[in-house]
Amino acid sequence: MVVDNKATITYVQLLKEDLVIIRLVPKDGLVPDYQAGQFITLGLPNPNEGGKIVRRAYSIASHPENRKYIELVIRWVRKPLPGRLTTQLFNAKEGDEILWLKPVGKALSINEILPNGEKDNRRIICIGGGTGLAPFVSFAQQLHAIGDKREIIVLHGASYVDELSYKELLIDLENESKIKGKDQWNFKYRAAISRPQEWFNRSWSGQIGRVETFLRPKENEISPLEELVGDKITKENTMFYVCGWQGTIDGVMDFLKPKGFVTEHDKRSDGSFEVKYESYG
Numbered sequence: 001m002v003v004d005n006k007a008t009i010t011y012v013q014l015l016k017e018d019l020v021i022i023r024l025v026p027k028d029g030l031v032p033d034y035q036a037g038q039f040i041t042l043g044l045p046n047p048n049e050g051g052k053i054v055r056r057a058y059s060i061a062s063h064p065e066n067r068k069y070i071e072l073v074i075r076w077v078r079k080p081l082p083g084r085l086t087t088q089l090f091n092a093k094e095g096d097e098i099l100w101l102k103p104v105g106k107a108l109s110i111n112e113i114l115p116n117g118e119k120d121n122r123r124i125i126c127i128g129g130g131t132g133l134a135p136f137v138s139f140a141q142q143l144h145a146i147g148d149k150r151e152i153i154v155l156h157g158a159s160y161v162d163e164l165s166y167k168e169l170l171i172d173l174e175n176e177s178k179i180k181g182k183d184q185w186n187f188k189y190r191a192a193i194s195r196p197q198e199w200f201n202r203s204w205s206g207q208i209g210r211v212e213t214f215l216r217p218k219e220n221e222i223s224p225l226e227e228l229v230g231d232k233i234t235k236e237n238t239m240f241y242v243c244g245w246q247g248t249i250d251g252v253m254d255f256l257k258p259k260g261f262v263t264e265h266d267k268r269s270d271g272s273f274e275v276k277y278e279s280y281g
Ligand SMILES: Cc1cc2nc3c(=O)[nH]c(=O)nc-3n(C[C@H](O)[C@H](O)[C@H](O)COP(=O)(O)OP(=O)(O)OC[C@H]3O[C@@H](n4cnc5c(N)ncnc54)[C@H](O)[C@@H]3O)c2cc1C
Pocket: 039, 054, 056, 057, 058, 059, 060, 072, 073, 074, 075, 076, 077, 078, 079, 080, 081, 082, 083, 084, 085, 086, 087, 131, 132, 134, 278, 280
């Protein structure tokens, strides 16, 4: 039988009517151990279903070194029917109780060791579509907290500029990289807006199109991502992590497969791979 733990919602930041950042603190005050890239299962009894507990998975945006709270970024699913849990979550207030199951998930763990036993020092490129950014906010904060020296690039795709959750945090991390120097902290963040023609996005001057367009070579055969890193992206020098719609994973693989990249799911017989992903399914 599933035993739910209890937590208090301690912080609610509505980014827009259907996008929220929330923080939870377990009732016993002890934030569970977890790894960057994992998800937690939240639950609430649903009054429309006779009090039956509806549970759903949410990627953790906070990082394991943060022992104060668990943070999540959640979309209110409204179509075709209001989502069973998110509709309740969007009515929740600071101080309300919520149920949770311990963080799990292996799909997006940060790779540390290569199959030959050597340290994985490849460049890390994280590609998040919409709320699929969450695991990479955890990655970025965790790698920063432990002083990881690898090159890290976070790419975020959203339909609208006000959906660029964590923009400030990620820009601050990039600015710190510029000040400290790449040998201390090597981090860059860029975003892509997929509906640039809409009036609300008129101030956008960055990458346009869905996030995978960062990988599309331009006329000079170099992609915007390669321009950003100033290097040819190869399976020897780069490890990709992708989270979002299956279309985003497929779009990324359309560019990476011809370069010989394989996913962990389809790893080679020697155990090697260059892409980890989690799709919305
Ligand atoms: C590993 C993992 C991590 C995740 N991380 C996040 C995250 O960080 N942030 C986030 O926002 N989400 C995340 N999700 C998604 C989340 O788990 C839920 O799936 C999502 O919040 C919707 O839950 P819900 O109960 O509100 O919707 P549900 O009630 O489950 O509805 C899901 C969809 O089905 C439709 N639907 C429901 N009933 C019917 C019906 N009778 N007929 C037709 N259509 C119907 C709904 O309209 C909706 O589109 C994650 C999922 C996984 C698997």
